[in-house]
Amino acid sequence: MTVDRRILKSREAIKKAFFELMAEKDFKDITVHLISERANLNRGTFYLHYLDKFQLLDKCIEEQFAELLRICALQGHDPTHFPTFDSILATTEYLEDHYQFYTSMLNNEGMPSFRDRMHQFMVKGIQEQVNMSGINKGMNKDILVQFMASAIVGIVEWWILNKMPVPANQLARELWALLERNQIHK
Known part of the structure; x- marks a missing residue:
């Protein structure tokens, strides 16, 4: 089963934003709002892919x-x-x-x-x-x-x-x- 390119693009944007924030801040200071904002996505899109920042980190x-x-x-x-x-x-x-x-x-x-x-x-x-x-x-x-x-x-x-x-x-x-x-x- 192939994954829709939009889904892959959103996940990649979220991960890229997360890695950038990890280089700037401690994990405890990173929020879903900051990740979503940096990825230029709304928080709802984040939650379609991950439960929270801990699941994102684990993945x-x-x-x-x-x-x-x-x-x-x-x-x-x-x-x-x-x-x-x-x-x-x-x-x-x-x-x-x-x-x-x-x-x-x-x-x-x-x-x-x-x-x-x-x-x-x-x-x-x-x-x-x-x-x-x-x-x-x-x-x-x-x-x-x-x-x-x-x-x-x-x-x-x-x-x-x-x-x-x-x-x-x-x-x-x-x-x-x-x-x-x-x-x-x-």
């Missing part, structure tokens, strides 16, 4: 993570489901291309849950991919997964909040080397 985060997973899947994993350098590079390039969204989410004082969701997203991926043999043999998998997820989220957060001080491809190479050292891939 935006879900869409970003779903698209990130899709991009990584296009680059593939090896047959054992371990990440490839290309999937890591696609991830860093995606983050670079969506810098405004991620910087707004990580900079905004009203958004502590975003970092938590990003951490949960990373934990799930690492749990499925960590190699528990070799140097990781005998380690507690939960501790290792939490350590790696926290480290990767911390690096991404540092990179975004410091205005990407290294290019996406360099960040990908550094992350790849760290993953190799910790046997996250083969």
